[in-house]
Amino acid sequence: MNIIVALLILGVIVLIHELGHFLLAKANGVTVTEFSIGMGPRLASVEHKGTKYSLKVLPIGGSCMMLGEDESIDDEGAFNKKGVWARFSVIFAGAFFNFILAYVLSLIFIGNVGVDKPIVTGTVTDGASEGIFQEGDEITAINGSPIHFSREINYYFYFNPISEKPVEITYNRDGAKKKATIVPKWMDSYMLGCNYTGSSAAAKMETVLEGYPLAEAGLKVGDVIVNINGTEIDSGKALAAYLDANPLTGEKLSISYVRNGHVENPVTTIVVPKLVDSSYSIGWKYNSSFEKGSALEVVKYSFYEVKLNIVNTLKGVLYLVTGKARLNEIAGPVGIVNYVDDIVTETKSYGVGIMVLSLIEFSIMISANLGVMNLLPFPALDGGRLVFILIEAVFRKPVPKEKEAMVHMVGMALLMALMVFVLFNDVRNIFG
Helix, strand or coil, rough: CCHHHHHHHHHHHHHHHHHHHHHHHHHHHCCCEEEEEEEEEEEEEEECEEEEEEEEEEEEEEEEEEECCCCCCCCCHHHCCHHHHHHHHHHHHHHHHHHHHHHHHHHHHHHCCEEECCCEECCCCCCEEEEEEEECCCEEHHHHHHHHCHHHHHHHHHHHCCCCCCEEEEEEEECCEEEEECCCEEEEEECCCCCCCCCCCCCCCEECCCCCCCHHHCCCCCCCCEEEECCCCHHHHHHHHHHCCCCCCCCCEEEEEECCCCCCCEEEEEEEEEEEEEEEEEEEECCCCCCCCCHHHHHHHHHHHHHHHHHHHHHHHHHHHHCCCCCCHHHHHHHHHHHHHHHHHHHHHCCCHHHHHHHHHHHHHHHHHHHHHHCCCCCHHHHHHHHHHHHHHHHCCCHHHHHHHEEEEEHHHHHHHHHHHHHHHHHHHCCC
């Protein structure tokens, strides 16, 4: 079933891409010889106004075949007979429709889940930010790069690792814009391995990570922490306050928790926090939970969600080109199936609603990714075709079709070689 789900996700995303080409081709009077849902052998087809509409056996996308797309044809409806900007719009529409799909999915996701706003929740004792930030400060930029989501902070420092260099943070406090220059400190980072409810409700475990101290001590999702080292914990906020006042070190902790509501019978265990990192640190803590907002915020932050995925894709490509990322980190269709399987496995215990929303979040990334990758100026991709159209626009003369076809053929051969490598890489990653 997970394979089917992954194929349907990919199929819909590719179909929307081809639908963009189809609608703009029709709008510009280009003859579409065939528009297909699915790939492979035809199951059924019908012809209407010169276009064959086909349903094919494999639910993995679709295709839009246009007259005169790859050759010069003397026909009023041929793609090659249309003006520069008409052809540009037809080719660009595929990626643009992927961005539209990503935005629509973002509306659904953010409308139901909310936004993880980048709010400071505290600072680390003796950390670089102590005495500078206050609880409730909202981060708006890091070194001039806009920040709209809490996870965007993680992405920023993934692509720009923290070092001894000062970091300029822009933030809002009570409606006033402020700036601070932070000199990171070298710090050890310890974890217990959990996420918990951060409200005034009980400190219930929302996730317990395998291989981390709490999981090894026997705690499970749903357990409620009620005491740490003799301090009573009556809420998620109280747990957060305790950890803020007593930063984790390698020292043992005595943790008491209750399971299935049996408050009269708490279990006490000894836990040693796990050292997960030693590095330069800003020394702050920020929000990781999602909060629903107004309809206007949903519209606004959905745009930021798509933008974030587009920017991350471009940065990822740049990392590959510059050698900062390894080729074996690339994932293809098989890898996507594996990711979908992981998402379903990890979220099914929380109910169908959470699982579907997690798949929607993943689909946002894939749709934006497909749009960006197709616009790269590489032969055989939509971006490569756009380059030839722009050359024609600048020099007012088209590149000879046979030369363009040769370039695209070489590009297609290279893409096929890359696809074989990615397939091999996906399989290798799955089986270790």
